[in-house]
Amino acid sequence: MAPTQPKGRVLLAYSGGLDTSCILAWLIEQGYEVVCFMADVGQEEDFEAARKKALSVGALKFHLEDMKREFVEQLIYPAVQANCIYEGVYLLGTSLARPVIARGMISIAEKEGCDYVSHGCTGKGNDQVRFELAFYGLKPSIKVIAPWRIPEFYQRFPGRSSLLAYAAEKKIPVVQTASKPWSTDENLFHISYEAGILEDPNTTPPADMWKLTTDPLHAPAEPERLQIEFKTGLPVKVTTAAGQTYTDSVEIFLALNQLARKHGVGRIDIVENRFIGVKSRGCYESPAATILRRAHMDLEGLTLDRNVRALRDQFVTVHLSNILYNGYFFSPEREFVTSCLPASQRTVNGTVRLALYKGNVIVEGRFSDEKLYDEKESSMDELGGFEPTDTSGFIRIESIRLRKWGAANIQKGQAGTEPKDVYGTRV
Amino acid sequence: MAPTQPKGRVLLAYSGGLDTSCILAWLIEQGYEVVCFMADVGQEEDFEAARKKALSVGALKFHLEDMKREFVEQLIYPAVQANCIYEGVYLLGTSLARPVIARGMISIAEKEGCDYVSHGCTGKGNDQVRFELAFYGLKPSIKVIAPWRIPEFYQRFPGRSSLLAYAAEKKIPVVQTASKPWSTDENLFHISYEAGILEDPNTTPPADMWKLTTDPLHAPAEPERLQIEFKTGLPVKVTTAAGQTYTDSVEIFLALNQLARKHGVGRIDIVENRFIGVKSRGCYESPAATILRRAHMDLEGLTLDRNVRALRDQFVTVHLSNILYNGYFFSPEREFVTSCLPASQRTVNGTVRLALYKGNVIVEGRFSDEKLYDEKESSMDELGGFEPTDTSGFIRIESIRLRKWGAANIQKGQAGTEPKDVYGTRV
Amino acid sequence: MAPTQPKGRVLLAYSGGLDTSCILAWLIEQGYEVVCFMADVGQEEDFEAARKKALSVGALKFHLEDMKREFVEQLIYPAVQANCIYEGVYLLGTSLARPVIARGMISIAEKEGCDYVSHGCTGKGNDQVRFELAFYGLKPSIKVIAPWRIPEFYQRFPGRSSLLAYAAEKKIPVVQTASKPWSTDENLFHISYEAGILEDPNTTPPADMWKLTTDPLHAPAEPERLQIEFKTGLPVKVTTAAGQTYTDSVEIFLALNQLARKHGVGRIDIVENRFIGVKSRGCYESPAATILRRAHMDLEGLTLDRNVRALRDQFVTVHLSNILYNGYFFSPEREFVTSCLPASQRTVNGTVRLALYKGNVIVEGRFSDEKLYDEKESSMDELGGFEPTDTSGFIRIESIRLRKWGAANIQKGQAGTEPKDVYGTRV
Amino acid sequence: MAPTQPKGRVLLAYSGGLDTSCILAWLIEQGYEVVCFMADVGQEEDFEAARKKALSVGALKFHLEDMKREFVEQLIYPAVQANCIYEGVYLLGTSLARPVIARGMISIAEKEGCDYVSHGCTGKGNDQVRFELAFYGLKPSIKVIAPWRIPEFYQRFPGRSSLLAYAAEKKIPVVQTASKPWSTDENLFHISYEAGILEDPNTTPPADMWKLTTDPLHAPAEPERLQIEFKTGLPVKVTTAAGQTYTDSVEIFLALNQLARKHGVGRIDIVENRFIGVKSRGCYESPAATILRRAHMDLEGLTLDRNVRALRDQFVTVHLSNILYNGYFFSPEREFVTSCLPASQRTVNGTVRLALYKGNVIVEGRFSDEKLYDEKESSMDELGGFEPTDTSGFIRIESIRLRKWGAANIQKGQAGTEPKDVYGTRV
Numbered sequence A, B, C, D: 001m002a003p004t005q006p007k008g009r010v011l012l013a014y015s016g017g018l019d020t021s022c023i024l025a026w027l028i029e030q031g032y033e034v035v036c037f038m039a040d041v042g043q044e045e046d047f048e049a050a051r052k053k054a055l056s057v058g059a060l061k062f063h064l065e066d067m068k069r070e071f072v073e074q075l076i077y078p079a080v081q082a083n084c085i086y087e088g089v090y091l092l093g094t095s096l097a098r099p100v101i102a103r104g105m106i107s108i109a110e111k112e113g114c115d116y117v118s119h120g121c122t123g124k125g126n127d128q129v130r131f132e133l134a135f136y137g138l139k140p141s142i143k144v145i146a147p148w149r150i151p152e153f154y155q156r157f158p159g160r161s162s163l164l165a166y167a168a169e170k171k172i173p174v175v176q177t178a179s180k181p182w183s184t185d186e187n188l189f190h191i192s193y194e195a196g197i198l199e200d201p202n203t204t205p206p207a208d209m210w211k212l213t214t215d216p217l218h219a220p221a222e223p224e225r226l227q228i229e230f231k232t233g234l235p236v237k238v239t240t241a242a243g244q245t246y247t248d249s250v251e252i253f254l255a256l257n258q259l260a261r262k263h264g265v266g267r268i269d270i271v272e273n274r275f276i277g278v279k280s281r282g283c284y285e286s287p288a289a290t291i292l293r294r295a296h297m298d299l300e301g302l303t304l305d306r307n308v309r310a311l312r313d314q315f316v317t318v319h320l321s322n323i324l325y326n327g328y329f330f331s332p333e334r335e336f337v338t339s340c341l342p343a344s345q346r347t348v349n350g351t352v353r354l355a356l357y358k359g360n361v362i363v364e365g366r367f368s369d370e371k372l373y374d375e376k377e378s379s380m381d382e383l384g385g386f387e388p389t390d391t392s393g394f395i396r397i398e399s400i401r402l403r404k405w406g407a408a409n410i411q412k413g414q415a416g417t418e419p420k421d422v423y424g425t426r427v
Helices: A018-029 A047-057 A068-081 A093-111 A127-138 A160-169 A249-262 A287-303 A306-326 A332-338 A341-345 A388-398 A400-412 B018-029 B047-057 B068-081 B093-111 B127-138 B160-169 B249-262 B287-303 B306-326 B332-338 B341-345 B388-398 B400-412 C018-029 C047-057 C068-081 C093-112 C127-138 C160-169 C249-262 C287-303 C306-326 C332-338 C341-345 C388-398 C400-412 D018-029 D047-057 D068-081 D093-112 D127-138 D160-169 D249-262 D287-303 D306-326 D332-338 D341-345 D388-398 D400-412
Strands: A008-013 A032-040 A061-066 A116-118 A143-145 A183-186 A191-194 A224-231 A234-240 A267-273 A279-285 A350-357 A360-367 B008-013 B032-040 B061-066 B116-118 B143-145 B183-186 B191-194 B224-231 B234-240 B267-273 B279-285 B350-357 B360-367 C008-013 C032-040 C061-066 C116-118 C143-145 C183-186 C191-194 C224-231 C234-240 C267-273 C279-285 C350-357 C360-367 D008-013 D032-040 D061-066 D116-118 D143-145 D183-186 D191-194 D224-231 D234-240 D267-273 D279-285 D350-357 D360-367
Touching (some): A018 A032, A018 A047, A032 A093, A093 A116, A093 A306, A127 B388, A127 B400, A234 A249, A249 A287, A287 B267, A306 A332, A388 C388, B018 B160, B047 B061, B287 B360, B341 C332, B388 D388, C018 C032, C068 C341, C093 C116, C093 C306, C127 D388, C234 C287, C249 C350, C267 D287, C287 C350, C306 C332, C306 C341, C360 D267, C400 D127, D018 D032, D032 D093, D061 D093, D093 D306, D234 D287, D249 D350, D287 D360, D306 D332, D306 D341
Parallel strands (some): B116 B143, D032 D061
Antiparallel strands (some): A191 A279, A224 A350, B183 B191, B267 B279, B350 B360, C191 C279, C224 C350, C350 C360
């Protein structure tokens, strides 16, 4: 069974864990040369241990790429500009990391002359789709090996015990940790928890599951204040009450993470709809991202034109969020949708003042040099820019359609004065 | 100046305050017969005092209508079903009350033979538009007197002192309250604060402004748990940790209000865009509504089909929210948009378990008899409903477009592997 | 190889042609009992010959279902109400027939106790998806046999000659027709042409390809007039210039087909995007449907509120068209989207007068008892419903946002007076 | 009544006709200095006669600006790229000219030191709104004089006879033409007809109304062929069957106009919804634009990604069309929406072959070097890019949601097999 000629060279997305170590050994067993790849996207990880393990199992090489800046600047901040959110709740932490990692992999695969890329994602989740669509969009000729979708692999390893047996056989070192009854994915944006005991959507996550943020119950008893300055919708400066300032893009994000974690900001627990059409329960901690979204939206209230905001919400926010969630970052539609981000953020300049307190992000004020807000004009007490009589004309014109419709209803005996006609009663 | 023949009969939306009392006197002075109307939509108010005052100033009659149930059942709960929200933040408390009040007024105007309706709204706000569009949609032939848009009125009363002088002249009793440096609108759904010192969007609202909710800093140190049962997206039962249950629609809402107020839930502070195109700063407390929105959205995660949810979000949520905000409740587009609410909520049946804690509404679990969620199917560890190999086919097909696009990009030298090509850098 | 025990019973969508006859024989050879199903959806076909052939090849039974009325009333007319169209051009003739046929099949499959359904669709087209999604939506437990996606079938029959050889072996009678260099699908709504010589999108279809409609060049030299009456957006009466009237739903459609075919109405030639992401060239003749769409849209101009129309266009038209094209008729989103059709069509009552001439459908006039159009109000010469001065107020208010924006632009030196700033130059 | 000091300087949009000549005289009578402005946007007009008339009536100066190229390149072609259309029928010919004219006026107003701009639009139409919103967006401080909305003007001139009397009094030369029983607006894109006898939407326009295009009945008996080449969605070359080629942007448009006019292409007759909410009947001839829209959409079928197309249709096409129709060209939302046009058109490169025949624009073929279409891949007869078995996986995954939904329906007794459940019957 020893091939004299390797079947080809594979770049494997390696995590250092049991699954991808077994996949590494299995791929070698199948006759491939395997190069291992890890992306540092801010997860807490012993990269050096992973390197040693990969090489000890038989990897030809091990690549560790620091992609944190690319992740923050090219994925996270545009998503902040667009207020991205999936199904009204999920801030897309895993989705945002995947394109960066995939691009890193394709780049290394080209350098190393790999014909194949491989990953350890399961056959039911979103990540397999996100990785592979990104691979294909970047390099259509690449071939993908997804062992958890190959019957000879998944039938051979039906559970953890068979993987452990294989690891023992292949002399793969296994760290004896008490296995958590859920799975996680972590990067500098967030951590996710799913599967295991979380599969019952009525099970409250145990208090010790949450890793990144302080339990709001145990967060500080005093609010902590900070302010965030944005230029064209991008955070450019964070100032804390203690007088610290951060202006580097990555440092801004990390500083916000630290503040948010301390004050218990950014936990959610939801049932979401995966791309493949299955419902799935997930818990997430997205500390800095929760602050940024609140602050950015607030500043848009002050600085962004109403109609641009409404169109952007319907077009960019909705569609970019879906594109990211479903893994279509490297696609013509993503290119199209994001091409109007700059025009949407031209005026989003200013500063938001916030307080963090036991899970709450409280907006305490905001200011800007942009001139779309006008105290005098909005004041009920002053005349500014238009006459009250103008509004009479406005209402007369706006009501033309309604008066026609109302008159026709009355003529037909369908006027809206009867409670029974209103929408509540149709339910 | 005493007309022997009245000019006509007016139904005035009367609040008992200085403005509408002066308007009442002024309308009588202009030669109108005036009937006063108050709607009880749950605001804290001394209705009996208002009645006495109206009659003492010279009102022909005084009508007080209890519209709380109609408000909750016909306006608020459909908005809960639709997850209505304006500009991502505002829950529409004032907007929801206006159609109910307008319908009450038109109904009384018809009974009392009034040719006119009148109100004390300013000439720059949303409420004048909401009231008048509702009047015209319900009864196109009605005539509206909006004194704050009539030059002979607003030029005569340029400020509070001129109103006070007129009140003294007309023997209108004025309650000597320390005037608050902002305006409010209250009903059982919410209270709003705007104008005055709030016109500077960087002024933090003073702690004593907030009237309905406990300051999160002073809210109880222990979370309080409750569960809400929904049928077709409507709340039908609330059960507290103490074992109390509420099943009447109005009682449910009031009980949730009480719980939310105690725990500091439902404050927001925003800059919003009024219908007339002016930006305006507003603060709001919407206690029960904040709980209901969170719970309803959570249950939809468990029980609503993904594609229905996405289409509903884009169609009903966005458009119904705008329709309500802008005052188009009695319009063909509202009739159209809400006609699909029942189909969207057919499966939204189940229960959400919540904890309230210092401003937070925390979802702790949810359950339902609906069968769209399937633990086995979503489990990463089990086969259920489809084979992992199916996903391979799915990804191959989904990537056809992307591979074509990627290959064309490569041919043109525009492949996405270069960081400079991605959207972040275009900003 | 002769199974004593059949593998199960299959209901096969049978067309009478070479492919499905070979599939029938092959299924029997594989050990299945096969019942054949044909739907009469108005295609030109010798159903009796098909019956004989099926039984001679070995079908257990043959079912012919007349589904024309169901097709017209339940699929076609709602699509007319919604102005359904795919990618701005294609009227969805094939897509509309599939749900009807699938429902017929599932109904017969249940009666006949079939565990399987089978069809002869290729593995690259839309129809396989449409059929199977419909089967699964109607009866999730049904099993599908799609021979053109089963390697042992499609590898055995790589081309027409291998099918002919198998037909000879199985004594399947083959009608010797000159095979057309394209494929067709026909029903009473339309005929489609694709594949073969049409695969080059620059090949002009030969004049003799078009089967249903007269070539506009040879259509009558005189226009022919007719009028169509709609109630709630549904055609209820067609009257020809010659004085014939049609009021039955199916007869209306057939009469319009005859008129349109005579005058060369309804040909298109496009490149469309299939659901699976492949571009495909198709030619279509949809005679009656082309008239109905034009007439219905015209009547909506007269009778449908502007805002309802705009929302309906964005919501129902776009999404229902995609749902139909992609085969999601039996889905929660279709149920949701169509639930607001009635509210959208309540006022679409009236009559449109048309002339047909050499491929043109010319609207010559329309009338209705609905009162949304008002000559006096729209007249430039008369005052009606509002004062010109009202419009001044309207414009003042509508321009508040623009004046703020314009002033900010001027301050920044970005005013729109320079031609270089406008959008044309960014391309 | 002779003011020693002029009230200010007005730039008047002058047409040379009776209305604006009377307005010119009246403005002078009111004490203004008046400069006259005409834009040459391709209308058929005796500009020299207009100049003489304006000066003879008392205009201080007369400006004629040739804005045809700006109109074509900056307004018309971007609208072609976006497939702009209002309410599914109207190609926006008048709307597209207004921003160009308004920009010309503001530019001249600044040069001439005018504080005011004035126009002769009626108080019920769209054009007053379009002009004034453009004025305010470009120069918020400009003042507008709209005589037809000033009571002292419109009450003084209630009809044509009073204008004629005033013209006689002011010695304004009046050309004795048989007045047409409708109004028109003409430019190189189109001509519109409305008002007068057209106000009855059931009146068929008389054959001699149509000015630009040959009656299809009298158009040539032979089709005429041409081809149009597009780059990034812009027409860059037109080649006729006779071998003429046009490559200049304006010449391309004029050549297409000539061809379309000869073959009766581009007539429509509709009832549309004006911005102010009034329904209005209009007839239009848009010859070249009708060809370009058909050709451009066809080429997008071949060269534009499916998802980009769908998003562009929903976002750019719909919203840009409304923005243009309602007069919001100089607005933040227009800037936002058009900012993604380039990304949408990057691949729209290729050539469309057309035949014109008696009102029909027939696409006969198209070709492109873009690689999104792939004959081999779309062919039903060949394997290309994916395996038929991949589609099985695709369908299995796509049906997960539907099978869950179908199973739940069956359990509840609401399965879709009963004809009564489908949407047609709910109407």
